[in-house]
Amino acid sequence: MTQIAEATAQADTASPARRRTPPAWLATAWPPLIVFAAILVAWTLASAVLGDRSFLLPAPYRIFTDGLFDPIVGPEILEALGQTTLVAFIGLAIAVVVGVGWAVVMLQAKWAERSLYPYAVILQCIPILALVPLIGFWFGYGLPGRIIVCVLIALFPLVSNTLFGLQSVDRSQRELFQLQRAGRLTTLWKLQLPAALPSMFVGLRTSAGLSIVGAIVGDYFFRRGTPGLGSLMSAYTSRLLAAELYASVVVAALLxxxxxxxxxxxxxxxxxRWYDADRA
Structure with a gap:
């Protein structure tokens, strides 16, 4: 009885401590929040030190007062955000289809990989700004040209990560499918593509961020049609509207x-539910 009472007392003593344990999301969130606060403090001090030249680096609060919450600038940025989001998602969807298809073709034979993969690397290494004028000449300066720029920037991570995932299938599992006389299409659909999903999502997250960059770059140079964030950034830069420019940059980063x-x-x-990154 004495042991039971002691165990109960220890459990009662430990339970409040367990209840006081902060949630996991808080432990993950507070380090970047501290860094963010330090950046804001340094930014505010730098803006104050600049004095008359503070228009080069406006105080953080001006991003909201002169930018996001301004009755004219705020709706303008939101409308441009919608256009940029549309272009980014269309470009990302096309990049997913082309990138996965490209990787599947290279998976079929070594000669196909040796023939096609160098062009994916070349596409990644070519400065996109050198191709933007050519894309404008060929496809016009409207929505199609912006989408193509977005696809070119977002394509390579999907190709490389999908190919890596498809080639990383366990050898014993491939041999099991061969013993069952599974066809190439069955093996691809039921074994290789499911096993490649973790790597594909890594490439997808990388390409998702790059698609935003591509949409802004295309819009920065192709200023026809509905303006996006790139067009606003160009206009704000030419008019030296620093607060509005920083507001559009912040919105693009948040997107x-x-x-x-x-x-x-x-x-x-x-x-x-089935993939353990630590174990892998």
Whole structure:
């Protein structure tokens, strides 16, 4: 009885401590929040030190007062955000189809990989700004040209990560499918593509962020049609509207973070139940 009473007392003593343990998300969130606060303090001090030249680096609060919450600038940025998001998602969808298809073709034979993979690397290494004028000449300066720029920037991570995932299937599993006389299409659909999903989502999250960059770059140079964030950035720069420019940059960064986090959550939903990254 005495031992039972002591164990009960220890459990009662330990339970409040367990209840006081901070949630896991808080332990993950506070380090970047501290860094963010330090950046804001340093930014504010630097803006104050600049004095008359503070228009080069406006105080953080002006991003909201002169930018996001301004009755004219705020709706303008939100409309441009919608256009940029549309271009980014269309470009990302096309990049997913082309990138996965490209990787599947290279998987079929070594000669196909040796023939096609160098061009994926070349596409990644060519400065996209050198191709933007050519894309404008060939496809015009409207929505199609912006989407193509977005696809070119977002394509390589999908190709490389998908190919890596398809080639990383366990050898014993491939031999089991061969023993069952499974066809090439069955092996691809039921073994290789499911096993490649974790790597594909890594490439997808990377390409999602790059698609935002591609949409902004294309819009920065192709200023026809509905303006996106790139067009606003160009206009604000030419008029030396620093607060408005920083507001559009912050919105673009938040869009990229939101898409990255969204695809991260989607990855957990799709592969989180059966894929253990630590064990892998």
């Amino acid at each position: 990229g973070v939101a898409i990255f986090v969204g695809f991260g959550l989607l990855s957990r939903i799709v592969v989180g």
